[in-house]
Amino acid sequence: MGLSITSCYYDAYPEEEIDIIDPVLGVSYADDIVPLWVQCTGCHKESGDAPNMQDNSYNNLLNGYVVPDNAEASILYKSLLGIDGVPIMPPGSSWSESKINLVKTWIDQGALNN
Numbered sequence: 092m093g094l095s096i097t098s099c100y101y102d103a104y105p106e107e108e109i110d111i112i113d114p115v116l117g118v119s120y121a122d123d124i125v126p127l128w129v130q131c132t133g134c135h136k137e138s139g140d141a142p143n144m145q146d147n148s149y150n151n152l153l154n155g156y157v158v159p160d161n162a163e164a165s166i167l168y169k170s171l172l173g174i175d176g177v178p179i180m181p182p183g184s185s186w187s188e189s190k191i192n193l194v195k196t197w198i199d200q201g202a203l204n205n
């Protein structure tokens with residue numbers, strides 16, 4: 092089974108740190124999402140700002156910041172866009188659309204701990 096290059100949505104925004112997502116297997120929290128948190132854990136860690144995204148990040152995010160299957164309702168997703176009164180994250184900058192959409196896809200696929 093090969094990965095389809097031509098039909099991949101993320102190809103429009105090539106970034107070396109982003110893996111091409113297998114549309115059948117979907118986004119993996121461990122492989123695709125957790126590595127992104129390195130840009131958050133400088134502040135979001137034990138005894139830092141909530142949520143703690145360094146230790147036990149999955150459970151912490153699912154504890155009020157992520158609504159499975161509904162990125163639009165998730166504070167985590169809103170924080171990446173800086174909408175609905177949620178301050179933009181990381182503060183003072185903004186992620187690429189491809190990275191934000193990766194998080195969106197993960198949430199909309201059920202926010203699995205996979």
Ligand code: HEC
Pocket residue numbers: 128130131132133134135140141142156166167170171176177178180181182
């Ligand atoms: C420079 C430090 C810093 C970095 C880096 C940072 N944050 Fe934050 N984050 C904060 C602070 C401070 C708050 C509390 C802001 C507030 O409540 O006004 C916060 C709040 C949040 C919240 C909760 C918002 C709410 O309304 O409850 C989320 C979710 C969040 N950050 C996600 C992220 C993500 C995702 C990243 C990485 C892309 C990130 N943050 C990077 C400092 C940071």
